[in-house]
Amino acid sequence: MLTLNDVITAQQRTAPHVRRTPLFEADPIDGTQIWIKAEFLQKCGVFKTRGAFNRQLAASENGLLDPTVGIVAASGGNAGLANAFAAASLSVPATVLVPETAPQVKVDRLKQYGATVQQIGSEYAEAFEAAQTFESETGALFCHAYDQPDIAAGAGVIGLEIVEDLPDVDTIVVAVGxxxxxxxxxAVVAAHDIKVVAVEPSKIPTLHNSLIAGQPVDVNVSGIAADSLGARQIGREAFDIATAHPPIGVLVDDEAIIAARRHLWDNYRIPAEHGAAAALASLTSGAYKPAADEKVAVIVCGANTDLTTL
Structure with a gap:
């Protein structure tokens, strides 16, 4: 299971390659002190850049990344963009497999980062299977969108930065896909006296349903945040640590997510993705009610959104 030491190692490894994002005090919500972790300012506009660099750098250190073959990922979304960006920065080839239905704007952006893009099938599952075949046939390093220890440890550095910048933080609120x-x-909060609130869209209760079932289970994917929080099944890394250290689980509906995204834009001019606004939606909707003296840090994790919808 992922540990604090894994995250500390990731912080040291990735520091020269990623941006330490600011933590700023926001306006109180119902009297509660709120800090926003501005991870939407990360390189490539999303937190996944951290895990992508950690995965590729760790593999290189361990002789698992052939610089002539490079990496392969299955994702037309933020994970694909982050891994293509990291690969370009490290001067290794990247192959990204996406469904034929992937928006052309995302395909074009992947190509701008130098990735070779292959469009396979009509669903993500087909692209994922093709990526694994590509890995076995070429020796490329497979970079999962979320369910690998190095990927998760890289993302966990966000938690370390919050603790370093706000040592007396009581609670960290994070969206879950x-x-x-x-x-x-x-992994970070388990080693500190800090609560973690795991927020999911009510239409994609991936972690919620899996904890009830006692094992990862598939859920139907729909709703306003499906483009970024639309995993059909929770990753093993997340499930194992949630089982060992149960979070405060919160579900928010689409209307709450839309309102929170509007709140971020109207009050701070933050162009958050719907998925990135889900964490804040737990507070603005009242789905999570902190204690009066609770210091709460909310991770706004990405800004790769259509600005015309703001």
Whole structure:
């Protein structure tokens, strides 16, 4: 299971390659002190850049990354962009497999980062299977969108930065999709006297349903945040640490997510993705009610969004 030492190692490894994002005090919500971790300012506009660099750098250190073959990922979204960006920065080839239905704007952006893009099938599962075949046939390093220890540890560095910048933080609120970010944050808070609130869209209760079932289970994926929090099944890294250190689980509906995203734009001019606004939605909607003296840090984890919808 992921540990604090894994996250500390990731922090040391990735420091020259990623941006330490600011933590700023926001306006109180119902009298509670709120800090926003501005991870949307990360390189590539999303927290996944941290895990991508940690995965590729760790593999290089261990002789598992062939610089002539490079990496392979299956994702037309933020994970694909982050891994393509990291690979370009490290001067290794990147192959990214996406469904044929992937938006052309994302395909174009992947190509801008120098990735070779292959469009396979009509669903993500087909692209994922093709990526694993590509790995076995070429020796490319497979970079999962969320469910690898190095990926989760890289994301967990966000939690370390919060603790360093706000040592008396009581609670960290994080959105959950596949669970890579949550797993990394949970590894940090498990070693400190800090609560973690795991927020999921009510239409994609991946972690919620799996904890009830006692094992990872599939859920139907729909709703406003499906593009970034739309994992069909929680990752093993996230499930294992949630089982050992149960979070405060919160579900928020689409209307709450939309309102929180609007709140971030109207009050701070933060162009958050819907998935990135889900964490704050737990507070603005009242789904999570902190104690009066609770200091709460909320991770706003990405800004790769359509600005016309703001």
């Amino acid at each position: 596949g669970g890579g970010l949550y797993a990394g944050i949970a």
